[in-house]
Amino acid sequence: MNKTLTLKASRYLNTLCNETGNRSVGSSGNIKATEFFEKIVSQSGWSIEKDRLDVMDWLPxxxxxxxxxxxxxxxxxxxxxxxxxxxxxxxxxxxxxxxxxxxxxxxxxxxxxxxxxxxxxxxxxxxxxxxxxxxxxxxxxxxxxxxxxxxxxxxxxxxxxxxxxxxxxxxxxxxxxxxxxxxxxxxxxxxxxxxxxxxxAVRVDSKAYNLTASKGDAGLNRIIISAHIDAKKGTPGAIDNATGVIILLLLSELLSDYAGEYRIELTPFNGEDYYGVPGQMDFIRKNEGRFGDILLNINIDGAGYYEGDTAFSFYGIPESFRKIVIDEINKHAGVSEGPQWPQGDHSIFIQYGVPAIAVSSMWFTDNMEIQDITHTEKDRPEIVDINKTVKTAEILTEIIKKSSSI
Ligand SMILES: [Zn+2]
Missing domain, CATH: 3.50.30.30 (Glucose Oxidase; domain 1)
Structure with missing residues (x-):
């Protein structure tokens, strides 16, 4: 395990769950989180597009x-x-x-x-x-x-x-x-x-940002790696979805010298847990007519739970590429293929016919009906195994580097 990356991942977790404050869309914690994302990925030379979203914040x-x-x-x-x-x-x-x-x-x-x-x-x-x-x-x-x-x-x-x-x-x-x-x-x-x-209760006019960090020319076919950065109100959102954002941040460093045949976009969607899904709608608007050049979406949501395996699930992935991914995850203990689940941002890509891989924690898909953690204050940094975020980022890096057969 890469010690430097593990330390960084732990720091990111602390920033996103303990320092920014709750990351619900329109809150000050949400803005701090997107600023933090922008700062870290810029350090590895990614170009940033930043779209302003006019949203509602709310006081209970x-x-x-x-x-x-x-x-x-x-x-x-x-x-x-x-x-x-x-x-x-x-x-x-x-x-x-x-x-x-x-x-x-x-x-x-x-x-x-x-x-x-x-x-x-x-x-x-x-x-x-x-x-x-x-x-x-x-x-x-x-x-x-x-x-x-x-x-x-x-x-x-x-x-x-x-x-x-x-x-x-x-x-x-x-x-x-x-x-x-x-x-x-x-x-x-x-x-x-x-x-x-x-x-x-009071509704408050506010703002938020939807970011895209990219590497590679605009004309190339694209791979989009996404993880929603917002959280529900009232939760630190460690597994849902600070860990996903941490994996994007680690990828920004691991792929900093990527010069392959694709344009890579890291997308911290702002709104998965918000009624209006404004970041996702912004993304769809911007990509209308351009979904055809997206070859693959990898969406990370709910990864890094301390118990059980990290689960990769597949949606419309060509068999030859799926085999490459399976070979890669089989090299690692604690990582396996999981069941398909629809409640995540990968569903956007699937609806547009784009193949997708979702990364999550097997424990959550297994216990979906009974778990009492998601969207509550129990979703804290203490339930994260930070090594799993590093391992996932390393596996995804390998997959991206071997992705010429998608
Ligand atoms: Zn989520």
Whole structure:
């Protein structure tokens, strides 16, 4: 193991998780993180493109909810407007009830079936089921004064948080809060009564940057290596996804003298964990009509967990190149082929027909349904095995150097 690289990787982890502050899009920590990225990769001679994104930051404030003198525990849905509402409590547990209910100007409690999985943000284009869009459209049409969401745990779709926010969408303008399903069952007893709800959450206009670091002429076919740099609010985001960014930073050094046949772009996407995915949308806009010259995407998200193997999964990779990659990972203990998983930025490339490799931790794909780490404060530097980030960067360097058969 390369000791100098290991030391650097540890320093990067400390910077991204302990020094910048939370890296949610639009926060000051997010800006510090992109500045840090720019500084490190510039040292190895990469050219930087820096696109400004106009985004919303958000302050959670506090929530007070009372009915008949009884207090309930709840928090503002991320990116929701604040509110001050006195209204009759009504409820809906599925779409038929929602359709039938008279909810205009009332306080609407969503619980049970309809609150089982996080509703995709209105303008999220990559995956947005009809059933979600129907719920959102109904809510906007019927216009309740506020929405109270009672949720359980849904690790595979909403990370490890309990309760999880049913609504997390800065483009949705009805104020909402969320609470545990247990608290929701108690609140349900007060249907028909008047509740008092105060939320001091505030939306704040802010900015962020989406970067591309490149090496090689603009006319060459491209390999894009990506790792989202943003994190959810409330988490240090060590595995999700400081480790991915660290691997990009190590690659910037390991590939500093790359002079092969491709243009290499290192892309710290800014927005994977943010409702509007602004960095990804920026990337798509810039690359519209140019996806054809991208031969390969390598996306790193969730790598470096201290337990289990580092997992490489494959999407549309030509067999000859896949064999080269498999031969490379077989040289290393603790690295293996993992199952495909769709929830990551590699899905953008797959949708455009670009072959992709995703790098993650086997433990997370194995425990997707039950883990309580992702998007919580448990995602700390202590759960990272820094040697795994160095090993992954070294393997990826070898793969890039052998990539002429893609
Ligand atoms: Zn992630």
């Amino acid at each position: 404030g506090s929530v007070s909810l009372t009915v008949n003198g009884k207090n309930f525990t709840a928090q503002a849905s991320p990116y929701s407007k604040g509110c001050s509402v006195e209204a009759v409590l009504v409820s809906a547990s599925d779409i038929d009830e929602l359709e039938a209910a008279d909810i205009e100007s009332k306080a609407l409690l969503l619980y049970g079936d309809i609150a089982k999985e996080q509703l995709m943000p209105k303008n999220f284009v990559f995956y947005n089921p009809e059933s979600h869009r129907r719920v959102i459209a109904l809510l906007e049409k019927k216009n309740p004064a506020a929405i109270i969401c009672a949720t359980g745990r849904n690790s595979s779709l909403a990370g490890g948080a309990y309760p999880f926010p049913l609504i997390e969408d800065g483009d949705f303008n009805i104020p909402s809060i969320y609470m545990t399903d247990i608290e929701g069952d108690q609140l349900l007893k007060f249907r028909g009564e008047t509740i008092k709800l105060q939320s001091t």
